[in-house]
Amino acid sequence: MKGLIWIACIAVGLHASQLPAQAPAADSDPVALAIAAELDASMGPEAATIHGARLALQTSVQEFYSRRGFRPAWSNPDNAAQLRKALADSYDDGLNPADYHLPLLQELSGQITQATATDVLRAQYDVLLTEALLRLAYHLSFGKVDPETFDAQWNYGRTLERTDVAQEVEQALAAADIYQRIEALKPTQDLYVGLKRELARFRAAAASAAWPTIAAGQPLAAGMSDARVPVLRARLIASGDLDAAGASDSLTYDSALEAAVKGFQQRMGLQDDGVAGSGTIAELNVPLADRIRQLRVNLDRGRVLLRDLPDEFVVVNIAGFTAHLVRARQFVWNGRVQVGKPYRRTPIFRSQLGYVVFNPTWTVPPGIIEKDILPAAKRDPGSITRKGLKVLDANGRELDPGSIDWSRFNSGHIPYTLRQDPGPSNALGRVKLMFPNPYFVYLHDTPSQALFERAERSFSSGCVRVERALELTQLVLNDQERWNDESIARVLASGESRNVTLKKSIPVLLTYWTAWVDPQGRTQFRRDIYGQDDKWAQALEAEFKLRAKPLFSSAAASARN
Helix, strand or coil: CCCHHHHHHHCCCCCHHHCCCCCCCCCCCHHHHHHHHHHHHHHHCCCCEECCCCCCCCHHHHHHHHHHHCCCCCCCHHHHHHHHHHHHHHHHHHHCHHHHHHHHHHHHHHHCCCCCCHHHHHHHHHHHHHHHHHHHHHHHHCCCCCHHHHHCCCCCCCCCCCCCCHHHHHHHHHHHHHHHHHHHCCCCHHHHHHHHHHHHHHHHHHCCCCCCCCCCCCCCCCCCEEHHHHHHHHHHCCCCCCCCCCCCCEEEHHHHHHHHHHHHHHHHCCCCCEECHHHHHHHHHCCHHHHHHHHHHHHHHHHHHCCCCCCEEEEHHHHHHHHEEECCCEEEEEEEEECCCCCCCCCCCCCEEEEEEEECEEEEEEHHHHHHHHHHHHCCHHHHHHEEEEEECCCCCCEEEHHHHHHCCCCCCCCCECCCCCCCCCCCCEEEECCCCCCCCCCCCCCCCCHHCCCCEECCCCCCEEECCCHHHHHHEEECCCHHHHHHHHCCCHCCCCEEEEEEEEEEEEECCCEECCCCCCEEECCCCCCCCHHHHHHHHHCCCCCCCCCHHHHHHHHHH
16 A cells, blocks of 8 residues: 555655666567567656656666566456556546657557557557656646745655565555555545545536536625526525425525525535525535636645644634644634735644743734834834833843834834733733744734624734634643643733743644535635645646645655665
């Protein structure tokens, strides 16, 4: 099972000069000689193509065949048939079978059975099958898209140890269960399985063309009559939000339609008031092709993110404005969050939650100083005091903001510290949860509790404001004897800052999901507030390319060299 993952890894960090000594091609096997000639041509300075197909993984293919004396690997036609089926089924996972040479392989599979088939043709078919296996294994194991190409803050991505790749693949071919081994590479989490199911459903809906568009107009609400009501009803039936059985065909916006609109609004993360206003109608009119693209993007996200997850972790879905504490694959806490504005994005990265701070002070980070504090201070230094901030020099002495010429500074890196004392109006609320990162980003409480009632919650300057932050804090501390409701209340009442280290650090994952299936089986969609989906979709349609980050751990790389 793992062999197909490992052979996908071999393409990274291994140059032609590092290949093991080649076993000579079997002199009595003309196909082996043809394979050696094809691979020799592909490794040249002007790499040749095979029937127009580019070999993207020449090094890994070369090593594999070198180890077996260049003998053909796909002599068993059942193995080849299983692989072609797996390549075709990649479509169901939101991938493009053409990325794995499938149209060409289907054509060649018929040609090699003919009496006129040459040894060269058989060699080319064999090599293309091997590279197709490597390509598909790589995408299923690591995702097709490398987010680091468009997101400098991204630090996800598996790093694996190396094993004997050639031997693993030889065993897979000998076992003749290629299809099952490829299936085993796919994520098994409910999130991935649900997205895959919904992709099939949305594609079927696109094929049926039963997805009506609702005309613009005044908001539609319960009790109204309007010519658009039957179209709205038909649209909600098509998406499964309204049961067709017993649905009215009148022009009246009845209670059943109102309930269906509320359900749809909940699935889209909209205010669920049951009124089909402009925002709701805009979501209803999102083309099926866009929803299919959204599902494909999030499936590939799943291939990147749903790997090697720990037993316990905190996860924030930035696009969904939610946070969760997961233990043993179960959500033990859920809460709403406020995230960064589109022009002050909350970064997508992974870290380790190590300690919490009760009654925190707030030290204003350079980015906020530059963008928020300095422009106002240059006009009126008193604005700093009105914001509840103190100006401290390098020795911690408090200075009068009016004594400083703020016009001297054009960046947030100033020779002063701007700090807000603990208290009910502190920007961080009563607690912050700390994890190392270069972005000055963490999870924290907030005095702006009313903003949690908004449907879209991109209000912060990058940090994650957490609803019921004290509940989450108590859970991550996981020490009821020392840290319970009463003891936490005493610390808060003291008004003094206090750091508390967790008994063990907990991974914290800041992620970005714009589509998922909830525990009730409902497909949830969210707006792409940071434009991440657009960039991911473009990369998903691009040609095959290995990610920049090495796939081997440094220890494995050292052992290899």
